[in-house]
Structure formats: structure tokens, C-alpha cells
Amino acid sequence: MALSLFHSRKTVFALFALLLGCVLHASAQGNYEIQVYGSDTVLPKTTMVELHSNYTARGSLFTTDGTYPTNHQEHETLEITQGLTSWSEVGFYVFSSIQDGHGIQWVGDHIRPRVRVPDSWHWPVGVSLSTEVGYQRPVYSPDTWTWELRPIVDKSIGRWYLAFNPALERTWHGPDIRQGLGFSPGFKVGYDFTREISGGLEYYADYGRIGSFDSFRNQQQQVFAVTDLNVSPKWEINLGVGVGSTSATDHLIVKGILGRRFDWRRPSPVE
Amino acid sequence: MTRRKALKLSGMAAMAAGLDRLSAIAETPADYTLDIAPYSLEISPGRFIKTIAYNQQIPGPLLRLKEGVPVTIGVSNNSGNDEVVHWHGLFLPPEVDGAMEEGTPHIPAGRSARYTFTPTPSGFRWYHTHTFAGRDVKKGLYSGQYGFLWIEPRENPARYDQEFFLALHDWNAMILGSDDGSMSPVYDYSTINGKTLGFGEPLRVKEGQRILVHVVNTSATEPHWLALAGHKLRVVALDGHAVPSPQTVEMIHLSPAERVSVEVDMNHPGVWVLGEVRKHVMSAGMGIVVEYAGRSGKPTWNQPQMLEWDYRRFGAEDVAPPAESSGDLKETAIPLTFESKFTGHGSMDRWMINGRSFPDTETVRLTFGQRYRLVFRNKSMDDHPVHLHRHSFELRRLAGKETRGILKDTVLVKAGTEAEVVFTANQPGLTLFHCHQQDHMDMGFMMLFRCI
Numbered sequence: 001m002a003l004s005l006f007h008s009r010k011t012v013f014a015l016f017a018l019l020l021g022c023v024l025h026a027s028a029q030g031n032y033e034i035q036v037y038g039s040d041t042v043l044p045k046t047t048m049v050e051l052h053s054n055y056t057a058r059g060s061l062f063t064t065d066g067t068y069p070t071n072h073q074e075h076e077t078l079e080i081t082q083g084l085t086s087w088s089e090v091g092f093y094v095f096s097s098i099q100d101g102h103g104i105q106w107v108g109d110h111i112r113p114r115v116r117v118p119d120s121w122h123w124p125v126g127v128s129l130s131t132e133v134g135y136q137r138p139v140y141s142p143d144t145w146t147w148e149l150r151p152i153v154d155k156s157i158g159r160w161y162l163a164f165n166p167a168l169e170r171t172w173h174g175p176d177i178r179q180g181l182g183f184s185p186g187f188k189v190g191y192d193f194t195r196e197i198s199g200g201l202e203y204y205a206d207y208g209r210i211g212s213f214d215s216f217r218n219q220q221q222q223v224f225a226v227t228d229l230n231v232s233p234k235w236e237i238n239l240g241v242g243v244g245s246t247s248a249t250d251h252l253i254v255k256g257i258l259g260r261r262f263d264w265r266r267p268s269p270v271e
Numbered sequence: 272m273t274r275r276k277a278l279k280l281s282g283m284a285a286m287a288a289g290l291d292r293l294s295a296i297a298e299t300p301a302d303y304t305l306d307i308a309p310y311s312l313e314i315s316p317g318r319f320i321k322t323i324a325y326n327q328q329i330p331g332p333l334l335r336l337k338e339g340v341p342v343t344i345g346v347s348n349n350s351g352n353d354e355v356v357h358w359h360g361l362f363l364p365p366e367v368d369g370a371m372e373e374g375t376p377h378i379p380a381g382r383s384a385r386y387t388f389t390p391t392p393s394g395f396r397w398y399h400t401h402t403f404a405g406r407d408v409k410k411g412l413y414s415g416q417y418g419f420l421w422i423e424p425r426e427n428p429a430r431y432d433q434e435f436f437l438a439l440h441d442w443n444a445m446i447l448g449s450d451d452g453s454m455s456p457v458y459d460y461s462t463i464n465g466k467t468l469g470f471g472e473p474l475r476v477k478e479g480q481r482i483l484v485h486v487v488n489t490s491a492t493e494p495h496w497l498a499l500a501g502h503k504l505r506v507v508a509l510d511g512h513a514v515p516s517p518q519t520v521e522m523i524h525l526s527p528a529e530r531v532s533v534e535v536d537m538n539h540p541g542v543w544v545l546g547e548v549r550k551h552v553m554s555a556g557m558g559i560v561v562e563y564a565g566r567s568g569k570p571t572w573n574q575p576q577m578l579e580w581d582y583r584r585f586g587a588e589d590v591a592p593p594a595e596s597s598g599d600l601k602e603t604a605i606p607l608t609f610e611s612k613f614t615g616h617g618s619m620d621r622w623m624i625n626g627r628s629f630p631d632t633e634t635v636r637l638t639f640g641q642r643y644r645l646v647f648r649n650k651s652m653d654d655h656p657v658h659l660h661r662h663s664f665e666l667r668r669l670a671g672k673e674t675r676g677i678l679k680d681t682v683l684v685k686a687g688t689e690a691e692v693v694f695t696a697n698q699p700g701l702t703l704f705h706c707h708q709q710d711h712m713d714m715g716f717m718m719l720f721r722c723i
Contacts, residue, residue, distance in 0.1 A: 119445060119447060119457065120443075120459050122443075122445050155617070156448065156454075156615070156616050156617025157615075157617045158614065158615040158617050158618045159614065159615030159616075159617065159618070160615070160617065161616065161617065192613070192615045192616050192617075194613065195453075195613040195616075198616075230616075268576065269549075269577060269578045270548055270549050270550055270574065270575060270576060270577070270578065271549070271550055271551070
């Protein structure tokens with residue numbers, strides 16, 4: 001099994017070096033929410049509030065297709081996810097951008113319902129399916145209305161955590177409307193150093209249209225070295241530094257996710 | 272070395288040592304027989320659990336044995352796995368106690384064995400498998416291998432109109448991540464005597480009766496709270512031992528392997544639910560209907576709002592420390608510290624006693640006849656129902672509070688607390704001590720005492 005390759009810390013670092021070696025070109029990607037999803041959903045009567053802070057340290061320097069350059073853009077995304085049932089949730093996003101010369105700008109909003117395979121099905125891996133629909137202003141993305149379908153598969157094996165998000169994207173309004181389905185996979189491998197501290201790699205890509213992938217230089221490819229801090233069931237903390245390799249990808253991004261879980265259930269010992 | 276490997280090695284050695292003894296008793300006619308075999312349990316209409324059971328029934332047959340009268344129980348193993356039967360709460364030699372770690376030979380798949388012993392002490396005990404399960408949540412205590420043991424005392428002053436035996440169990444376990452960051456079993460269904468609420472036969476009673484209900488928690492890992500709507504429960508025995516101060520309570524609490532015996536005065540005619548106090552567990556099925564003669568209709572449940580239980584309520588009223596001249600002061604203290612070791616969010620924690628996991632734990636030597644005080648220090652985030660084989664112990668201190676007179680063989684040591692119990696080392700040979708949660712004992716929460 002391919003996953004058994006990840007059986008030592010050395011392997012991870014070797015993989016990291018290999019991916020970095022493959023990823024030494026650059027340019028732009030809509031870096032508002034940089035996250036490989038796990039399969040779990042938020043519990044009912046519980047709200048997860050997350051702030052995604054992404055800073056493009058080295059990005060595009062010039063206006064392209066009417067969009068602002070990404071260099072030194074600070075993206076702040078508020079994500080609010082409400083648990084509906086033990087197997088479903090819905091998330092809302094508010095995207096914003098902060099940049100010299102442009103100030104604080106609203107970028108767009110998305111909504112993301114998600115369902116997962118219930119625990120009672122006893123599947124050997126966690127599986128969920130999210131779909132995300134939303135609008136973003138044309139000065140930040142030429143494609144203003146987009147739709148995403150994101151299958152999510154994950155598995156914890158001992159100290160290792162693996163997650164795969166083979167996302168499919170479709171433009172509903174914008175220049176890529178005739179492009180059909182695009183393929184944007186995300187992958188994460190993590191290792192638990194302690195109960196509280198995990199580290200690993202996250203890989204994000206946009207290969208272009210299914211059946212006719214973009215040339216490599218036009219694909220978006222990013223690899224992040226990340227750490228997850230499991231300080232409390234109430235808090236989610238994820239920090240990372242990522243590099244982009246192709247000319248279509250931002251070169252260097254620093255990201256952080258700070259999440260707080262709010263439990264609205266009235267605490268009762270008999271519940 | 273893991274518990275599984277240790278069991279294999281000790282089992283092979285025990286088999287070799289036990290063959291002579293087994294052949295010597297092979298011709299002894301069995302007073303009772305148990306057949307371990309696959310079984311499909313219908314827990315609710317049309318919903319079946321494929322498991323392993325004794326004599327094609329769950330719980331296994333109630334074995335009524337007489338205190339002090341030797342008995343032979345024949346066991347055939349048609350389960351496809353090595354098995355062993357542990358006689359929980361009895362003072363038995365290690366060769367027949369039913370723990371391979373102590374030296375009881377395992378019963379290979381397709382083979383039979385006979386357990387010959389003299390049951391003591393009297394009271395409510397139980398029997399169950401004592402094998403390794405690991406991540407196979409169809410084996411060990413996750414299965415249906417459990418049954419009631421009633422050891423009739425030589426003299427029995429108590430008289431009741433009816434006696435009921437109830438076993439609480441959880442089914443269809445899966446190992447999932449939990450809030451504390453490690454993997455733990457969770458369950459789909461919970462039953463009383465193998466049936467979900469409303470499916471099994473009700474407990475049929477008559478107005479004016481005084482009934483005695485013996486409850487055992489046979490769950491592999493889960494504690495349970497039980498209440499009878501419309502009635503109060505008078506706790507008369509814990510783990511089969513009469514308590515010094517019987518008390519009337521709203522509900523009882525049982526950690527895995529614990530038993531509680533309660534008297535109930537049936538003075539409130541109707542149709543009632545005897546069930547798990549926590550809503551999600553009752554909705555998973557844990558309940559049974561109690562039906563008065565001549566009454567019918569939908570069973571009534573009165574939902575308690577709090578969980579209340581304290582062992583010390585049933586202790587002797589005088590908990591003053593013994594006088595200087597008392598032999599009680601000659602107890603030798605044995606500190607046992609419980610800790611976990613994180614092995615990944617995708618694993619179950621490794622468990623340690625005094626810094627070591629079984630089979631690398633220290634085997635503590637005991638002197639026959641000597642009194643010992645076990646000082647449990649639970650430094651982990653989990654509760655632990657710890658069980659001492661082949662002995663009973665007296666509770667002395669729980670979370671810093673003194674108590675006296677409560678005899679048990681399993682006691683819950685809550686997370687982050689200390690507990691102290693005393694016992695007399697009067698059973699020569701190896702004695703197993705372990706957490707009765709299957710996942711904990713599988714992951715190293717075991718140790719041995721050797722009494723010489």
C-alpha cells in the first residue's frame with residue numbers, strides 16, 4: 001500500500017525536499033482559505049469560528065486579467081461552520097484582502113454544505129463530501145461565481161495522519177466558464193510529535209481542466225510545511241509556510257488558522 | 272513484547288504444565304457445560320449482532336453453585352480462537368482462575384477443557400472471556416461471552432419474592448478518536464440481557480413484592496448508570512458482598528465488571544422502565560420494561576437530571592482510624608501509579624503501572640497471610656475500574672476521603688484521583704491485577720502479584 005511508505009520521520013522530510021525540488025517556479029492563486037479538510041464535521045448545536053490569515057510574501061507584481069497583484073496581500077477569511085446533525089454541517093465564508101494602496105477590501109462570500117459518512121457505517125476511512133458555491137469580486141478573481149465539489153478522505157494510523165481532497169471546480173461566471181471541470185487536489189500528511197504538537201506537509205494544486213490539464217508552468221502547485229497545535233478540543237491552531245513552484249503560483253505564503261469551537265448545548269450530565 | 276505475545280508464551284507454558292492436571296480431571300463428569308461458539312443475537316426486531324456466546328444464548332446460562340461444594344464445568348471451544356473462561360470474583364487457584372497471565376491454560380480452538388474448583392465466597396459473581404482483543408472489537412469482552420454466577424451461601428437469611436439477574440452490555444464497537452486525543456471504543460447499541468428496550472421480555476412483578484435485582488456491567492469499556500422509574504433502589508451488596516450500610520438511592524452506577532445488588536419494594540403499580548440514566552445510552556437501547564401484574568400500556572420513564580453515586584454511602588458508619596494496637600496498622604503499602612503514554616491520534620494510548628506496561632511490569636512478591644494496602648494513584652485523564660483477581664479488598668480511602676467495610680473486587684479510580692484498598696494475601700501463586708477496560712488491559716494496564 002502506498003501509504004505504508006510513510007513509516008518514518010525521515011521519509012517525510014525526504015518527501016518534503018523532493019516536493020520542494022519540484023516546485024521552484026511561481027505566480028498567483030486565490031489564497032483565502034488554505035486548508036486540507038479532514039472528514040469530521042462540526043457537532044450539532046456547535047459552531048466553529050475560524051480566522052484564516054494568509055500573507056503572500058512573494059507573489060505577482062503586476063495586474064493580470066484585471067486582478068490586483070498578489071504580492072504582499074494579506075487575506076483574512078472568516079469561516080463560520082454550524083453543525084446540523086451528527087453527519088452534516090454548513091459553513092459560511094467572508095473573504096477580505098488587505099494591501100497597500102487598496103486598504104481593506106471585501107473580496108467575496110461562499111457557502112459550503114458538507115455531509116459525511118456516519119460513524120455507524122464503520123468505514124475504515126473517514127469520508128465526507130462538501131460543495132462550495134460563492135462569489136468573488138472581479139478585481140480579485142476573473143471568475144466571479146464558482147462552484148466546488150470536494151470529496152474528503154482521511155485516516156489516522158498511529159502517529160500518522162493522511163488526508164486527501166480531490167476537489168473538482170467549475171466556473172459559473174467568468175472567462176473560464178467554458179473550461180469545464182477543473183481538478184484541484186489537496187493532500188496532507190501529518191505526524192504527531194506529541195499529543196499536542198503535530199507537524200507535516202500540505203500540498204495544494206490546480207491542474208486545470210480534466211482531460212486537458214494545463215502545462216506545468218500554468219498549473220498551480222504549492223507545498224506547505226505546517227504544524228497543528230492540539231492544545232484543547234475547543235481550539236484549532238494551524239500554522240504553515242508554503243512555496244509555490246510554477247509561474248502560475250505565488251512564491252511564498254505564510255498562513256495561519258485560528259479556530260474556536262462554541263458548544264451551545266446546555267451542559268447536562270445525563271445528555 | 273505485547274500482551275498478545277506474552278499470552279501466547281504464557282499460554283504455551285501453562286498448557287504444558289496444565290496438561291497433566293487436565294488429563295487427571297478429564298474423566299470427571301461435568302456438573303455444567305459451556306459451549307463457546309458463534310452466535311447471532313437479535314437485539315431488536317430484525318437487528319442481529321454476530322458474536323461469540325456461551326451455549327447459544329446471551330447472557331450465558333446462570334450457573335447456581337453452592338459455596339464450598341466442588342464443581343466441574345466442562346467448556347468446549349468452537350469459536351475458532353483460543354479462549355479461556357474467567358470466574359470473576361471467586362477465590363480460585365491460578366490454574367483455574369481463568370487468566371492465562373496467571374497460568375490457566377487456554378483452550379485451543381476446537382478443543383475442550385474442564386474447570387474443577389470449590390466456589391467461594393458466596394454472592395453474585397460472573398464469568399467471562401479473558402482474552403486479548405486489541406483492535407478486533409469482535410473479540411474479548413466486546414463479544415457476548417459473559418454469564419451470571421450465583422454462589423449460594425451455606426446460610427441465606429435473606430428471602431425475596433423474586434430475583435432477577437441483569438447484564439448491561441454495549442455492542443458494535445468501533446475505535447474512534449476522542450476529545451482527549453486518542454482512540455477509544457464507541458458503540459452503536461446498548462442492551463440489558465442482550466435486548467434493547469422494549470424488545471425483550473419484561474420483568475414481571477406483583478404489587479407488594481420485594482424483589483432482588485443483581486446487575487453486572489459486562490461492557491468492555493463503558494460505565495453505566497441505571498434507575499427504575501417510579502421506584503427507589505436499596506443497595507444491599509456491591510460485587511457480591513453485603514454492604515455495611517444498605518442505602519436507598521435514585522440510581523446505581525456500575526463501571527465495567529462491577530456488580531450491584533438492589534432490593535426494590537414493588538409498591539407503585541404500573542408499567543415502568545428500568546434503564547440507563549444518560550439519554551444517549553438509553554436511546555441506544557439500554558433499558559428493560561418492568562410490568563406489574565394486570566397492568567399494561569406504554570412504559571413510563573422519569574428522566575433524572577443528575578448523576579449521583581458515591582461508594583462511601585454504603586460504608587461502615589465508623590471510619591475512625593484503628594487503634595495503635597490493631598493489626599490493621601501492619602499493612603504494607605504498595606503504591607501503584609497509573610499513567611498513559613501517547614502513541615498517536617490514530618492509536619490507543621499505551622498504559623503503564625509504575626512506569627511500565629505489561630508484560631514488562633514488575634511482579635510484586637507478597638508474603639502469605641500478610642496484609643497489604645494498594646495505593647492507587649491515577650495520574651491519567653481516564654477513569655479506571657481496576658480488578659484484583661482471586662481476592663476481595665476493602666475500600667479504605669477514595670479521593671482523599673476515608674471509608675470502611677466495603678468489600679469489592681473491582682473499584683473505580685477516577686481520573687486524577689487516588690484510592691486505597693487493603694487485602695490479605697491468602698491465595699498462593701500468581702494473581703493478576705488490571706484495569707477491566709478491555710482496551711486498557713490490552714494496551715498494557717496489567718501486572719502480577721506472586722504470593723509465596
